[in-house]
Amino acid sequence: MFRSIKHSQGELITIYFEGRALSVSKDHNVATALLEADINGFRKTTLNNENRGPYCMMGVCFDCLININDVDNQQSCTTQISDGMKIKRQIMNTPGKDE
Amino acid sequence: MSDFDSIVVGGGLIGAAIGYGLARQGQKVAMFDEGDNAIRAARGNFGLIWVQGKGANNPDYAAWTRKSARQWHEFSQELTELTSIDLAFEHNGGFDFCLSEAEFTQRHALMEKMHSDSQGEFTFKMFRNDELMKLLPNIGPTVTGASFSSWDGHVNPLYLLKALHKAFKQLGGKLITSTVTDIRYKGRAFQVSTDTSAVACEKIILAAGFSNKTLAPKVGLKVPIYPQRGEILVTEKIKPFLYYPTGFVRQTDEGGLLLGDSHEDVGFDEGTNINEMQQIAKRATAIFPCLKNVKMIRAWGSLRILTKDGLPIYDLSESCPGAYAFSSHSGVTLAAVHALDVASYVVKESSLPSSLECFSAKRFDV
Amino acid sequence: MNSAEYDIIIIGAGPAGISAAALADQHKASVLVLDENCAPGGQIYRAIEKNQKNENEWLGHSYQDGLPLVEAFRRSRVNYQHSAAVWHLSSDKVVRYSVNGKSHLVKGRQILVATGAQERPFPILGWTLSGVMSAGAAQILLKESGVVCENAVFIGTGPLLYLIAHQYISAGIPIKAIIDTTPRGNYLRAIKYGFGALRSIKSILQGWRWKREILKSGTLYISNINGVRINGSDSVESIEYFQKGKWGNISCKHVFLHQGVVPEINTSLSVGCDKSWNERQACWTIDVDQYGQSSVEGISIAGDASSIAGGVAAAQRGSIATLNMLYNLDLISSNDREILSKPFKKKLSKEMIARSFIDTLFKPHLRYRVPQNSKTIVCRCEEVTLAQIKESIGLGCKGPSQLKSFTRCGMGPCQGRLCGLSVTEILAKELKIGEEQVGYYNIRPPIKPVTLAELASLDEF
Numbered sequence: 070m071f072r073s074i075k076h077s078q079g080e081l082i083t084i085y086f087e088g089r090a091l092s093v094s095k096d097h098n099v100a101t102a103l104l105e106a107d108i109n110g111f112r113k114t115t116l117n118n119e120n121r122g123p124y125c126m127m128g129v130c131f132d133c134l135i136n137i138n139d140v141d142n143q144q145s146c147t148t149q150i151s152d153g154m155k156i157k158r159q160i161m162n163t164p165g166k167d168e
Numbered sequence: 169m170s171d172f173d174s175i176v177v178g179g180g181l182i183g184a185a186i187g188y189g190l191a192r193q194g195q196k197v198a199m200f201d202e203g204d205n206a207i208r209a210a211r212g213n214f215g216l217i218w219v220q221g222k223g224a225n226n227p228d229y230a231a232w233t234r235k236s237a238r239q240w241h242e243f244s245q246e247l248t249e250l251t252s253i254d255l256a257f258e259h260n261g262g263f264d265f266c267l268s269e270a271e272f273t274q275r276h277a278l279m280e281k282m283h284s285d286s287q288g289e290f291t292f293k294m295f296r297n298d299e300l301m302k303l304l305p306n307i308g309p310t311v312t313g314a315s316f317s318s319w320d321g322h323v324n325p326l327y328l329l330k331a332l333h334k335a336f337k338q339l340g341g342k343l344i345t346s347t348v349t350d351i352r353y354k355g356r357a358f359q360v361s362t363d364t365s366a367v368a369c370e371k372i373i374l375a376a377g378f379s380n381k382t383l384a385p386k387v388g389l390k391v392p393i394y395p396q397r398g399e400i401l402v403t404e405k406i407k408p409f410l411y412y413p414t415g416f417v418r419q420t421d422e423g424g425l426l427l428g429d430s431h432e433d434v435g436f437d438e439g440t441n442i443n444e445m446q447q448i449a450k451r452a453t454a455i456f457p458c459l460k461n462v463k464m465i466r467a468w469g470s471l472r473i474l475t476k477d478g479l480p481i482y483d484l485s486e487s488c489p490g491a492y493a494f495s496s497h498s499g500v501t502l503a504a505v506h507a508l509d510v511a512s513y514v515v516k517e518s519s520l521p522s523s524l525e526c527f528s529a530k531r532f533d534v
Numbered sequence: 535m536n537s538a539e540y541d542i543i544i545i546g547a548g549p550a551g552i553s554a555a556a557l558a559d560q561h562k563a564s565v566l567v568l569d570e571n572c573a574p575g576g577q578i579y580r581a582i583e584k585n586q587k588n589e590n591e592w593l594g595h596s597y598q599d600g601l602p603l604v605e606a607f608r609r610s611r612v613n614y615q616h617s618a619a620v621w622h623l624s625s626d627k628v629v630r631y632s633v634n635g636k637s638h639l640v641k642g643r644q645i646l647v648a649t650g651a652q653e654r655p656f657p658i659l660g661w662t663l664s665g666v667m668s669a670g671a672a673q674i675l676l677k678e679s680g681v682v683c684e685n686a687v688f689i690g691t692g693p694l695l696y697l698i699a700h701q702y703i704s705a706g707i708p709i710k711a712i713i714d715t716t717p718r719g720n721y722l723r724a725i726k727y728g729f730g731a732l733r734s735i736k737s738i739l740q741g742w743r744w745k746r747e748i749l750k751s752g753t754l755y756i757s758n759i760n761g762v763r764i765n766g767s768d769s770v771e772s773i774e775y776f777q778k779g780k781w782g783n784i785s786c787k788h789v790f791l792h793q794g795v796v797p798e799i800n801t802s803l804s805v806g807c808d809k810s811w812n813e814r815q816a817c818w819t820i821d822v823d824q825y826g827q828s829s830v831e832g833i834s835i836a837g838d839a840s841s842i843a844g845g846v847a848a849a850q851r852g853s854i855a856t857l858n859m860l861y862n863l864d865l866i867s868s869n870d871r872e873i874l875s876k877p878f879k880k881k882l883s884k885e886m887i888a889r890s891f892i893d894t895l896f897k898p899h900l901r902y903r904v905p906q907n908s909k910t911i912v913c914r915c916e917e918v919t920l921a922q923i924k925e926s927i928g929l930g931c932k933g934p935s936q937l938k939s940f941t942r943c944g945m946g947p948c949q950g951r952l953c954g955l956s957v958t959e960i961l962a963k964e965l966k967i968g969e970e971q972v973g974y975y976n977i978r979p980p981i982k983p984v985t986l987a988e989l990a991s992l993d994e995f
Binding site: 337440442 | 987
């Protein structure tokens, strides 16, 4: 369970994860916001459809890739949230395969 | 008494295909390959099985290329059955883009020539931008058109190389990781030496890329080749959107895009040049503007092994019968004929057919 | 544009980068600092400016040590460009970087690579499951956003692991368990450097204090184990540890892994710097002389980016590198360089003395660097397992480049950062040759991924 230990969250803004509205501290990056909201897994891998989430939180591992405002492959740990942002899990299908 | 029936020097796409082909014919084969830091043209690969445009001025080469394309399916299936490696082989045709009206006209003429030179065997279709949109919905507005041929296809070249090595091993072939330093012809057999040992064989096939240049004279052959660098950009994996291979942009089976290419005279430098990379990016985003926000994650330069006329070299030594030298920069396209036909010529005929005579390096003696 | 815009371009704003910048500015050199983060401090002093209030005292004293460095940096006149990802560095000292989706290029007369360290990979079964993160990630969540994870299991070894555990315990955050993978034999091996350790008694004592505090807090603490793995299908469900001949099980939803940090070498390698294998630290280091000068003219490396020595050492090396660069720029004499570098060199050698002790004590066990179970994923990006790597070695792969060709290992967006070390060590063990002989991936630009549009639209140089 991720939670904040700050006395005050500061200003809150609303972002959307797969349609669900989340009220998040405006200083958070996307990965932190989703972890706090208990989102488990940000993407499925191409080859084996594995569920992956953030690992390093510093832009090195590229496991936290997610779809933000309809653009794939966004590194959620280095992207700041913005009001009204639409986020969804990233699922890549291998060409030719029917999922 | 020879240790091996044949020895192949070089474990790249040419060497491995020949090695596999020989082992497949029941020969006892050894394949020599250098270590990790060797210059390997096989690593720098777009993965195209390309027929259109090849041998535009040499119908023999065009025919040879078509022969390989025709056999690719059978070749790929056999490899997969043997090794369980899926080569991601697709043979549904491919496009070469024309980025100006002049290019389009030129291309059309070239395609017509190839069609008539092949007595109608080679077929193609020219597409204008609006027609292209139906097959390639993301095509950019500045693309004048493209030539399409159902003769073209693509494959995962790294899996191809891996499958050839695995099949070679499974069929009893022996891989020796060592640099060949000397070859001697004695008593109708060859002595192949490295720094630490020597082995004997009845036939030797030089498929060692640039090293062919120094090894060939040892068996009375010459291989006049020179390096030309081509650079490729590789992008992150994206959702499938390109279902046909094209000359400049290809989406691999894993989802990443390969973007090419360049033709640089830089000696043996396998690095990258930022200006060339820029040109490739510009061209790719002009062809498919939807790629603007896709990220490049890797770039590499690789050396094509070229002859002055761009045609391959297939040679059999006269002074040392049983010694062959092969060189080509189309290791993927020709893999099928190398494994199935050329290996067969070496084993059964002990000579090369007249159809390949035109590819002897003697053509450079003027 | 063929002339340099800056005397010195510094890549990275951790202790090495900001110390170097402030000193260069003092000597009137023109400086540009390119920082991937949004505020100076690097990883070790991350978000230090916004964490100045007392409520964050439990972040530790060594963290607060960074504040004066950052303040000096802010007071200087250097051009500080934050949120800049450098993706190309050429030997003619041109740097290409991306800010907010737009790329720029700039030329310097001298370049300092101060890109710091990254976490050592920890390839155990299940390490790619959703819910597993590095201890560094826990630190970043805490410092950057004041976010913690309750009831997580911490696994590994090294000062950073004890630091985060200490921070959690001080702040009253419940920890499910701490699994200490420090090899028992390390304690005896480290005593050899004991004399050196005594010179740095302060940090040793701090470590012991933290450990005692962990034990006092009642947190489940398990050590001297012979294996660990993470279980779960879609995400973490439990961890298992092998101790005294049997597997123990702890159910949990989150795991933090850590077994030390290693230099981030991709930036230096992309421009052609020479590297060497460091046996004691079991990682690659970039070859530099006493002033941080690399094998490429005009390019220096400072701080953990060349070899791991910690934040205080990094600040000294940054300053020493600056003095050398100033000398190269004819802004100071060689005599000045000698005299001015003396205090930094003195402080640096003090730091380095405890280094051998710390490196030896916390050197991770080989079984956590070279995986045991064939199903373990080695290359996270391309989902390549140890089994696939072994198969390719069996097919004749003699090094990382061939392995890359046959397995795709190292071809993903992380560009080998999370698998490169493992691959070097796996090959060394399988082929029974030294790591130096095995080598590393051929690192080429881009240093970080960059969009095609940015690449295409960058001004011609």
